């Protein structure tokens with residue numbers, strides 16, 4: 001195999017400077033303004049009477065997204081042909097690492113399109129579908145939800161009960177989706193539905209659905225350990241969609257849904273590297289400042305070992321991720337069908353990061369003692385985030401299944 005270059009390209013270094021300026025000039029004043037409004041913070045928002053993220057906090061995030069799009073910073077992961085930055089996965093990892101380390105848990109995270117932004121798979125919409133759904137998402141004029149999971153079906157995705165049936169040229173979708181990020185505020189949702197029952201991996205198709213469509217309803221909030229009031233239900237009752245709203249071919253829904261999920265899995269590399277280094281920096285500072293028995297706790301071998309273990313996990317997960325992203329750039333990270341080695345590499349990124357970051361967050365909290373457990377401190381919230389990571393976008397067990405399947409094929 002040829003040597004893989006994982007260093008930041010010149011255009012990435014230039015882009016990172018622009019993110020640095022954007023976070024300082026555009027985001028920091030918005031964050032100060034948000035703090036003055038008594039509605040919590042980006043990472044600990046006040047919740048409304050339904051348990052949902054306070055609309056003011058959501059709007060502050062949306063404002064960052066719109067400004068980022070206007071500055072050409074929102075969608076570097078998207079192909080240049082649809083107005084994105086056309087960055088490779090290695091390049092994206094450097095960008096994500098920088099933004100996550102610098103923004104921490106603040107509003108600045110909204111500078112990069114996340115689950116609610118444009119997914120690379122939307123390139124599989126036809127020209128009409130792209131104009132209607134992708135263009136506004138690229139400009140951050142709208143926000144999206146990915147609606148795959150149902151209250152009774154998560155990992156076992158082929159057992160879902162949401163159906164899309166032909167009605168003349170159109171489709172009628174009915175079903176009940178649960179655990180959906182951005183269910184409350186999404187303008188559009190990418191919905192996975194059964195179109196050919198019994199057809200196994202060809203039984204599903206994916207559609208973009210306008211949240212204003214008759215029959216589309218938002219359900220209850222699902223309070224989670226994240227406490228962000230962003231997870232909830234979507235209910236669809238004979239929602240009419242045209243064939244232009246189809247993503248990919250009929251029967252390609254599983255491949256499309258996995259491609260969407262894979263995007264989220266690959267992003268774990270930069271996210272955990274950025275947050276991991278942030279937690280490492282904070283733990284080192286704390287160890288030098290906090291005293292026990294007349295000396296900084298940094299002088300204690302017990303604490304030194306925790307710092308060393310944090311460093312080892314961050315370094316190992318980051319190195320694995322960069323190498324895997326470089327190999328994925330060779331294989332095509334969003335190809336349909338996906339190369340079997342790409343399946344393995346994407347799951348490796350998710351598994352290695354989810355488990356390493358959980359240990360990092362646990363040790364970083366431990367170094368801080370009781371203040372690490374203070375509700376909504378950086379360490380406490382990161383610990384809850386880290387625990388969460390082992391479940392969405394495929395549990396760590398599902399990542400192991402995918403890796404083993406490739407090894408044994």
Ligand SMILES: Cc1cc2nc3c(=O)[nH]c(=O)nc-3n(C[C@H](O)[C@H](O)[C@H](O)COP(=O)(O)OP(=O)(O)OC[C@H]3O[C@@H](n4cnc5c(N)ncnc54)[C@H](O)[C@@H]3O)c2cc1C
Nearest residue numbers: 146147148149153154155179180181391392393394395397
């Ligand atoms: C905060 C949050 C946000 C989310 N956002 C979204 C979203 O935006 N869109 C969306 O569609 N979904 C979303 N989800 C749902 C998430 O993707 C699912 O929770 C996840 O896929 C696991 O499904 P499950 O919860 O039904 O667990 P289950 O599938 O019931 O799994 C339970 C346990 O059994 C194990 N298990 C199940 N099947 C297997 C198997 N075949 N092999 C080995 N082990 C197995 C699992 O690993 C797990 O440990 C979100 C979840 C959370 C918590």
